[in-house]
Amino acid sequence: MANEIAGLVVIVTGASAGIGRATAVSLAKLGANVVVTGRRAERLTALVDDLADFPGRRLVVPGDIQDEQLAQELVNRAVAEFGRLDVLVNNAGLGHHSALAEMPLADVRTILDTNVIGLLAVTQTAVAHMKAQGSGQIINVSSIVGQRPFPHNGIYSASKTAVNFITRTLRMELRPYNITVSLVYPGLTATEFGQAKLGQSGGNRFGLQGIPAQRVGDAIVKAVRYGRTEVYVTLFDWLFTHINRLFPQSIDWILTRRS
Template identity: 35%
Template structure:
């Protein structure tokens, strides 16, 4: 897809991969609508984009609130008359062994990592149908293909998102709505610091082995997301495994 002048909704856009993606898509000529819970942070980001003459819209949104998610899509559609790309990036992890992971925390991240993207898809698909199609990029994780101690719950949410993406791709192909699943590796952001932790185990999460590759930058992941938007593969990976 040619990104110039396309309307792109990015969730989890207040930091990390989402923020880097917002900047990169804006620089590529897209009209970006940024969603996250922090209204002040989004306003600051959008004001900065405006100073560089980029088209940007801030829509504070709690991705765990179905009404808020629907309002997000309505606001963007009202502003631009179309939505070409949805990047489902908002997410959170929980650390804890399967034997004692906090179930309420597991439920919390399932709500954000799985139900949030599904609700966003349900809100945007009718609008994409009106405009003859569109692209949805669901940001998963390479750990959804792995078995790493202490992050099984998080990996499970991303594995669920993978299945949703694969199934929706088959269901929507005749309507020209395409689905790409993005698989970042370990990334140098505050994602780990913002993870929930089960007090019983107080796990700090897996660490790359000594001498292993350094985490990717948020900007490198954003570049791959932009590449995915342009080429629309079913799955987009980074250039190496964790």
């Protein structure tokens, strides 16, 4: 049975751009109460202004997800404002492009603090409330590169693999509490991700066009609505991931020839 989106209280991290923004817009159009976070407060305020004509209420809680205080502030303010927390969309993320053997360890820490530890901190705080209320949904935005590394993308891929394992573990641990935990695996998406990433420029060796962020946002909303736990956004992503499982060395060979 489909979940009604109208009236849900949803936190979206990384809502100031790209996939997170598109997700917040889709949820607001369907009448959800949306709590948005990210470092760029002015972007979040502009987003909320853009959503003024849609039903439901909004709350802006700006901050850096690497800051452990943000998790408490974000979840506590959402619960204080709306009285409950139904859905957490863990979307904030940062890429990195460089050879693993040469990348500064400070960058490794930044990627893991942002993509893994930040996600876990918000999740832990949200789960405490969801357990108390007896229900909840967590949607973690991973990537197809969390299933198959690309050269010069190693630490980002590793961070998303960590997200996959954290999510699957949580799914088992939280089932008794009526909390569902989903993974969304976007492929290349046209957002600011490529400009925001750390490390060297470049990275799209195949010259591929990304899909619109709205497609990923819609897939996330579908995951909320139908409680889907493993979500691929395109057939290409699904095929690529499954062919990779069957023939990993062939994919290694192709990717190495093109790097």
